[in-house]
Amino acid sequence: AQSVTQLDSQVPVFEEAPVELRCNYSSSVSVYLFWYVQYPNQGLQLLLKYLSGSTLVKGINGFEAEFNKSQTSFHLRKPSVHISDTAEYFCAVSDRIGTLTFGKGTMLLVSP
Amino acid sequence: EAQVTQNPRYLITVTGKKLTVTCSQNMNHEYMSWYRQDPGLGLRQIYYSMNVEVTDKGDVPEGYKVSRKEKRNFPLILESPSPNQTSLYFCASSLSVGASGGYTFGSGTRLTVV
Numbered sequence: 001a002q003s004v005t006q007l008d009s010q011v012p013v014f015e016e017a018p019v020e021l022r023c024n025y026s027s028s029v030s031v032y033l034f035w036y037v038q039y040p041n042q043g044l045q046l047l048l049k050y051l052s053g054s055t056l057v058k059g060i061n062g063f064e065a066e067f068n069k070s071q072t073s074f075h076l077r078k079p080s081v082h083i084s085d086t087a088e089y090f091c092a093v094s095d096r097i098g099t100l101t102f103g104k105g106t107m108l109l110v111s112p
Numbered sequence: 113e114a115q116v117t118q119n120p121r122y123l124i125t126v127t128g129k130k131l132t133v134t135c136s137q138n139m140n141h142e143y144m145s146w147y148r149q150d151p152g153l154g155l156r157q158i159y160y161s162m163n164v165e166v167t168d169k170g171d172v173p174e175g176y177k178v179s180r181k182e183k184r185n186f187p188l189i190l191e192s193p194s195p196n197q198t199s200l201y202f203c204a205s206s207l208s209v210g211a212s213g214g215y216t217f218g219s220g221t222r223l224t225v226v
């Protein structure tokens with residue numbers, strides 16, 4: 001079985017400040033890791049994914065994430081956020097067989 | 113345009129009245145899945161399908177049924193809806209079972225059962 005823990009339910013930040021959204025996972029097998037973003041009243045959109053290889057992956061909208069196998073973490077970062085980044089962010093893990101398991105989400109609140 | 117289409121977007125119904133939420137994808141994806149999203153609980157998987165005529169339970173299957181008679185369609189059926197099934201529902205699909213490409217999500221169906 002696999003699980004995902006997103007350590008913060010809400011992260012308030014000022015515009016142009018850096019941000020890190022934390023994600024830890026648990027799995028007994030090798031995994032794929034994902035970050036999704038959900039804007040208000042919309043579906044989920046893939047931000048980035050880690051399958052293998054380089055532990056630093058870059059995604060859309062200036063986001064990046066680093067896979068750390070020893071700490072079983074996959075934290076999401078952005079060096080300078082915009083108001084338009086206000087959304088809910090979900091970390092997810094796949095056991096490579098089928099099921100995608102999601103964390104409970106982190107609401108990023110960007111204020112001027 | 114490659115997409116997952118869910119209908120309806122919004123639905124209000126009464127307890128016990130059978131309903132179906134449709135889901136269709138035009139990407140020839142093998143894997144399809146239904147999730148429900150509730151505040152503070154994230155997304156929880158209801159059912160999934162690895163291919164035509166192959167379906168299996170997710171984490172919260174009670175009160176739901178699915179079928180996969182064609183590759184592109186994966187309807188979610190609530191035979192006797194109850195208020196605790198009030199939720200936001202998402203259909204998703206993936207090219208392969210391993211989901212290495214991630215999932216493509218529909219726009220969601222907001223269901224209210226009164």
